[in-house]
Structure formats: structure tokens, C-alpha cells
Amino acid sequence: MAVSRRQFLKLAAGAGLCAGAGLSPQVARARPPVPRLPEAVGILYDATLCIGCKACMSACKEFNGLPPEHTDPRAIWDDPLDLSAKTVNIVKLYTHGTGLAKDREQDGYSYIRRFCMHCVDPACTSACPVGALHKDPRTGVVKYNPDVCIGCRYCQIACPYNIPKFQWDSPFPRIVKCQMCDHLQARGSYPACCRFCPTGASLFGEVRELLKEARRRLALKEGEPTWFPLRRVDSGSHTFRSAPAYLPHIYGEKDGGGAQVLMLANVPFTKLGLPVLGEDSIASHSETVYHALYKGMLLPYLVLSGLVYLVYRHTSKKDLP
Ligand code: SF4
Ligand code: SF4
Numbered sequence: 587m588a589v590s591r592r593q594f595l596k597l598a599a600g601a602g603l604c605a606g607a608g609l610s611p612q613v614a615r616a617r618p619p620v621p622r623l624p625e626a627v628g629i630l631y632d633a634t635l636c637i638g639c640k641a642c643m644s645a646c647k648e649f650n651g652l653p654p655e656h657t658d659p660r661a662i663w664d665d666p667l668d669l670s671a672k673t674v675n676i677v678k679l680y681t682h683g684t685g686l687a688k689d690r691e692q693d694g695y696s697y698i699r700r701f702c703m704h705c706v707d708p709a710c711t712s713a714c715p716v717g718a719l720h721k722d723p724r725t726g727v728v729k730y731n732p733d734v735c736i737g738c739r740y741c742q743i744a745c746p747y748n749i750p751k752f753q754w755d756s757p758f759p760r761i762v763k764c765q766m767c768d769h770l771q772a773r774g775s776y777p778a779c780c781r782f783c784p785t786g787a788s789l790f791g792e793v794r795e796l797l798k799e800a801r802r803r804l805a806l807k808e809g810e811p812t813w814f815p816l817r818r819v820d821s822g823s824h825t826f827r828s829a830p831a832y833l834p835h836i837y838g839e840k841d842g843g844g845a846q847v848l849m850l851a852n853v854p855f856t857k858l859g860l861p862v863l864g865e866d867s868i869a870s871h872s873e874t875v876y877h878a879l880y881k882g883m884l885l886p887y888l889v890l891s892g893l894v895y896l897v898y899r900h901t902s903k904k905d906l907p
């Protein structure tokens with residue numbers, strides 16, 4: 587498997603920290619898991635209900651003041667290929683072989699939404715040195731405060747989903763990511779992507795209710811007549827159809843320590859571009875390493891040793907007394 591520059595940097599940083607602390611990644615013990623907040627809100631995305639209409643993308647841009655972008659200069663519509671500082675929600679496509687059968691791994695296709703997972707124990711908030719990213723203590727939504735951000739982009743390196751983006755073309759750049767339409771929630775409304783999804787593929791609600799709904803779907807027999815809530819899990823509006831086939835995995839229930847965005851699909855999540863994460867959060871391990879490094883002032887000692895070594899390497903003999 588090819589390793590991207592970004593993955594290499596993450597691995598190198600992790601290995602370097604562990605080696606510096608005298609720890610191996612296997613023996614670095616995670617701190618206890620962070621539990622879900624009781625009133626946490628989130629989104630259940632069901633790829634089997636998604637028709638790839640991208641209404642969620644347009645609504646996301648409209649309600650978050652984000653401009654369209656042209657990846658192909660000949661395009662006459664918004665055509666981002668990936669998340670960017672102008673696109674915080676994207677619908678991607680998996681295809682295989684003939685690509686004819688919806689939600690099939692072989693000779694089939696599947697849609698997949700990518701946006702911030704609003705992790706239960708986020709790596710981005712843990713890595714941010716100034717608290718510019720923080721978790722709302724009630725809803726658990728991971729929010730960004732541009733007023734304190736120093737632009738170090740540690741959050742970008744830390745996020746296992748490669749979500750935060752940086753406004754490279756702005757004189758006052760910010761980090762950009764989905765904030766679960768917190769401005770709409772503050773007005774008693776809910777995320778635009780769920781409001782405008784015509785099929786119920788994107789569903790807003792309390793995470794505990796979304797988990798119940800996801801488990802109900804996984805218990806259905808393929809082809810069984812059933813109903814699917816629209817827009818909000820408690821909206822009372824439904825569509826009726828036969829149950830699709832599902833893989834028995836609620837992505838985000840436990841992956842990476844859990845997330846407030848949950849996903850269902852019938853194509854393996856790795857094929858849909860989601861990372862394989864253990865049940866511990868990255869933050870629980872990295873904080874263990876940081877604490878080990880700072881214990882006994884080991885990190886300043888390592889940094890100083892590194893600087894001395896670099897100065898020695900780059901000093902020519904004639905500069906020496
Ligand atoms: S997906 Fe990334 S940016 Fe979003 S909360 Fe998790 S770590 Fe932070
Ligand atoms: S919750 Fe709001 S910001 Fe996040 S993807 Fe949906 S519409 Fe976009």
C-alpha cells in the first residue's frame with residue numbers, strides 16, 4: 587500500500603514521540619476512554635438511502651456562507667473533488683467493475699459522505715495548543731474559535747479523518763470544517779444537510795436515538811417492508827420502502843473512541859475511504875505519550891539535544907575555535 591506524505595509525517599511524528607519517550611506504540615497505555623455526553627447530538631448517514639443528489643452539499647454551502655468551487659475550470663457547476671476550505675461536506679462515489687449494482691462491493695457502487703465526525707474524544711482538540719478547537723460541553727459538537735487560532739495546523743496533522751482544512755489563499759487564514767451548523771442549532775433549527783436530504787440518508791438527532799435507529803436498521807431482514815425517518819430522527823415524517831442489505835457495523839459507534847456522526851453502508855467502510863481505527867481514541871494515546879515526554883522534563887531535554895546535534899552537523903570545522 588502506498589503511503590502518502592501526510593501518512594508518513596503522521597507515522598514519523600508518532601514513532602518519534604514514542605521513541606523519544608522510551609515507549610513503543612504497543613506499550614503506550616491509553617488514558618481511560620471519554621464517555622459520550624448524554625445530550626450529544628449527531629448525524630446518522632445511511633449510504634444505502636443516499637441517491638448522490640448532493641442536495642446536502644448545496645445546502646451546506648448556502649447555509650454556511652461557503653462559495654462554489656471549480657476543480658475543473660470548464661465545469662459550470664460546483665465540482666469539488668475533495669474537502670477544502672470551501673467545501674466542508676462532500677459526497678463521494680465508490681465504484682467497482684461494471685458499477686451497476688447499488689450498494690454492492692463487487693460490480694457495484696456506493697455513495698459516501700465525508701465531513702467532520704465530531705469525535706467523542708477528538709484528536710484535533712487534544713492537539714490544538716491554544717484551545718481554538720473545543721467540544722461543546724452539552725452537545726459535544728466540535729467547534730472552532732478563529733480568534734484564538736494561531737494557524738499552527740496541528741489539528742490537521744492530528745485528525746485521523748483528514749478533515750480540517752486551511753485557508754491558504756486568505757491573508758487571515760482560518761481552519762475550516764463542519765461545525766454541525768451550530769449557528770442554526772442556536773436558533774432552534776438543525777443542520778442544513780439533514781433538512782434538505784430528500785431520502786432520510788442524512789438524519790439529525792440525539793446520538794442515543796440515532797444509535798437506536800441504526801441498530802433497528804441492522805436488525806431488519808433484507809427486503810422486509812419498513813420505514814425510514816426523514817430529516818430528524820424524531821420528525822414524525824417517514825418514507826416507506828423495503829429494507830436494504832447492511833454490513834453489520836455502525837461506523838463511528840466505537841471506531842476511534844466513537845463519534846457523533848454514525849454511518850451505515852453495505853460496502854466495507856475501508857473501500858469507502860474511511861480509516862480503520864481501534865476502539866481507543868488517538869487522543870487517549872497521544873496524551874499518554876505527551877505526559878510521558880513532559881514527565882521529568884524529557885521533551886525539553888530531547889529538543890535541546892536535537893538542536894545541539896543540528897548545530898554540530900552544520901558547523902564547519904573552520905568555524906570551531
Ligand atoms: S473528525 Fe477530525 S476534525 Fe472532526 S472532531 Fe474528529 S479529529 Fe476533530
Ligand atoms: S452539519 Fe452543517 S456544516 Fe456540517 S456538513 Fe451538514 S450542513 Fe455542512
Ligand code: SF4
Nearest residue numbers: 636637639640642783
Ligand atoms: S442530500 Fe441525502 S440523498 Fe442527496 S446526496 Fe446528500 S445524503 Fe445523499
